[in-house]
Amino acid sequence: MAALAWGEWLNWRWSRALVGRGTGASAAVVVLGYRNPQATANLINRWRVRAGIRSTAGDGARGSCVIFSGGATSGGATEAQLMADYATSVLEFDGTVLLEDQSATTWENITNVIPLLEDVDRIKIVSQPAHALKARAYLRRQRPNLAERLVRADDYRPGEWMVVKPLLALYGLWTLRGLKADERKLFRDGIG
Template identity: 50%
Template sequence: MRRLIPPLAVAATAAGLSLLAWAEYVNWRASHRALGVSTGTDGIEAVVVLGYRDRGPKANFVNRYRVRVGLRSQSSRARESVLVLCGGSVGGDIPEAELMARYARSRGYAGRILLDSTSTTTQENIKNAIALVEDADAIKVVSNPPHAAVGRQYLRSLRPDLADRLARGADYRFGEAPLLKVAAAVIAGRYHARRRAELR
């Protein structure tokens, strides 16, 4: 006799799959938002990695993930590529940018690194990074895709003249880090809801 799957289990599985599919779409869509016309394939590129609250003394899981995204976002065809790591001492004594720099070096990265080690918000990340990236031909802002999109929007509002240089990083891969995608999608939803409420 065939054993039936309980309806509650079927419903829970369907809900879970729907949540993952929704988060996948939100992250994919965000990875294409607020981009410029630069392809980021030649010239000088700056890859801006946005930090996440970190107690230290080592980079936490989220910041390690973001550094890996930053490293894989660097173009092999760029004449020069610089990694710009952003984040101050928000959750601990050591700035997030320094923790991320140590992690990048531990992975064998020997390229150029610039640090913004004083910012405490995403808007400050971008504001402080501008002086470090304004001479680049292509600017890639990376993090979780919805967070990176917010960063690009801030850059557009602060320095419209740099908007066309915004290029897509490699922060979206299908099926990668599904729980981070769900968290990022939920946080993005709350952020945009607050922004809409403020504009009313």
């Protein structure tokens, strides 16, 4: 039970780090891809797409869009295309979809979506909480002015993935080891 509670708490904390209370009429939800060697979206990418779409709920913002980000897979199609296909054909998402299909790393995901984020008021990055935090930190490093627009996505829900959250937390600690102390804090600059 303690391991489950610890995993839940750490994922909750990461989902709230480096975000503010952005306001404005337009929003972009960036969904980061995960290794996908098959011809359809894998389990992780399907979950990320669902979390991305639910992150648009309640926005009601004009000009909102979902950006799927991820490059080529061994199956030929890009992660971005596989996720977009899942969103539109299986989940019947009919909102605005943009593709960033050149990235092979999280750093590249952020670098390559920046041109698509220039004109939006609120930015949500969707992945597992540790991975999304890493991407938010990368946006902060690359474009601090855009990072000021970051808001929380709906990629953390209590109890979701509960059994594997301790493993996700351990992996997250390992992947986040390169972040600076101020990139791990719960609320950015008193905003939150």
